[in-house]
Structures are given as structure tokens and as C-alpha cells.
Ligand SMILES: [Fe+2]
């Protein structure tokens with residue numbers, strides 16, 4: 159495969175697993191186009207035209223010629239300059255890595271992370287929150303995330319890749335969508351008696367089994383294993399980063415009993431507790447590994463070898479899932 163083909167595949171698989179559905183994604187892309195058309199001529203040249211066809215601002219080719227042929231990738235969760243140098247060292251030792259793929263975004267894909275958070279509005283609507291309420295609650299949080307990420311050194315790892323001449327891409331919301339879709343299929347399609355029952359299923363998934371051995375397995379943040387689970391939703395798996403804490407009240411009113419999340423701050427935990435929502439924190443690196451694995455399996459099926467790195471718990475699945 160070429161880098162361009164891997165990138166196109168990522169967009170396709172991200173849309174196929176997107177909680178907004180194909181229609182919702184198309185609507186989002188149309189909105190992007192309208193934003194562009196409404197811009198004055200002087201601002202049009204700065205617009206990221208990629209966002210007409212790629213609904214994920216945090217999934218981009220960061221460095222390298224898209225036509226480069228790829229036979230082997232090093233893939234993982236966080237790639238800083240250290241991982242870029244690691245890939246280069248491995249090649250010096252005889253590996254032949256053609257491309258490095260990080261999950262968490264870097265470069266412009268990090269600076270614009272807040273843009274994908276809009277999909278959380280649709281996700282909340284799916285879980286019963288009225289659209290105006292979801293939008294109202296999330297809009298302040300989205301601009302807060304933009305302000306928070308603003309001062310970061312976004313291009314540090316991209317610069318390292320450029321200096322070493324190493325092709326580099328990041329695939330963020332695409333993998334999170336795939337992880338969300340995998341988990342939603344398991345947890346949202348049936349009823350669960352207790353929170354403990356939900357945790358038991360979670361602990362049985364191979365990635366989480368391994369994470370438990372690493373002492374980074376699922377944790378119950380609020381509620382008790384004996385509590386009744388109520389309606390279980392995988393509400394905090396995709397959509398850029400942590401949403402607004404005010405959403406727990408709305409989700410509670412919408413009938414949500416238990417949330418499975420990747421990671422939850424203490425501030426959010428307090429709020430969820432106040433509204434009697436059980437929070438199962440599945441674990442960050444391990445949950446990011448779920449979507450990563452589903453994508454990397456597909457690359458392997460297409461003849462690309464994968465070296466897992468940087469916190470990725472690699473589990474391979476056949477065509478039919480296990
Ligand atoms: Fe993620």
C-alpha cells in the first residue's frame with residue numbers, strides 16, 4: 159500500500175464506524191464546505207481543503223510523500239520525538255519501517271483537535287439528549303479545549319520526523335470511532351443487570367485482560383459493582399477528548415445509568431456522582447488499543463507488517479471478531 163492508500167482507508171473505516179452514520183458525516187462535510195464558501199477571499203487560502211473530504215481534523219499525513227510505498231509500519235499511541243528516533247534506530251539495526259503511525263495527534267492535527275468534538279453533539283443526541291441542549295452544553299467546552307491545546311508544542315514530533323526524513327501520520331478519531339463501534343456492539347445492544355456484570359464482560363476482552371496484568375485495567379469510578387446498571391452507553395470513547403461535565407445531568411435525565419469511558423477526570427467524576435451515573439473507566443491506552451488493533455489488522459490483511467510500540471496492546475483478530 160502507499161501512504162495515500164492507508165490514509166484513504168483510514169477515512170473510509172472511520173466513517174463506517176462513525177456514531178453519526180454516513181448521513182451525519184455527509185452533513186458535517188457539507189457544513190465545512192459552506193464555511194469555506196462564506197469566507198472572504200483573503201481567508202480562503204488558509205482554509206484546510208482536506209476537510210472537504212476528511213471529516214477528522216485529527217487524522218492527517220504529517221510528513222512524507224503520499225506516494226511512498228509502505229511494507230512495514232511502526233504504530234502506537236503517543237509518538238513524540240523519542241518514538242521517531244526509536245523508529246530510525248530500529249531501521250539502523252536492520253528493520254525496514256516505511257511509515258510511523260501515532261494515535262494521538264501531532265502538528266496541525268493536534269492544534270485542531272477541538273474541531274472533531276462537534277461529533278459529541280450527535281453522540282449525545284443518540285443517547286437521548288435534545289440537540290439544542292447537547293450543543294449548548296458542549297460549545298463552551300469545545301472552545302476551552304482549543305484554548306488549552308493552543309500553547310502546546312504541536313510540531314515537535316513532526317519536526318523530528320522531517321529532520322530524519324521519516325514519513326509520519328496520525329490516526330485519531332478514526333481509531334476511536336472503531337473502538338467505540340466495537341464496544342457499542344458489545345455493550346449497548348443488550349441489557350445488563352448489574353455494573354459488576356458489565357465489568358465482567360469488559361475484563362474478558364483480550365486487550366483488557368492484558369491491561370489488568372499491566373495494572374492498568376478497568377476501574378469503577380462511581381457507583382458500586384452491586385448497583386443496577388440501567389441503560390449502558392459507551393459515551394466517552396470518541397469525539398476528540400473529554401466533553402463537558404454538565405452533560406451528566408442531561409444524560410441522567412435522558413435515562414442513562416452507566417457510562418463506559420476511556421478516561422474521566424475527577425471533576426467529571428464528581429458531577430457524574432451527583433447525578434447517580436455509574437462510571438466505568440475502561441482505561442486509556444488499552445481502550446485506544448481497541449480501535450488501533452482493528453485498523454492494523456486490516457493493514458496486515460493487505461500485506462503491511464506492523465510493529466506495535468508506545469503503549470499499544472496489540473491483539474490480532476480474525477475476520478470474525480473474538
Ligand atoms: Fe483515542
Ligand SMILES: [Fe+2]
Pocket residue numbers: 262442446
Ligand atoms: Fe487517547
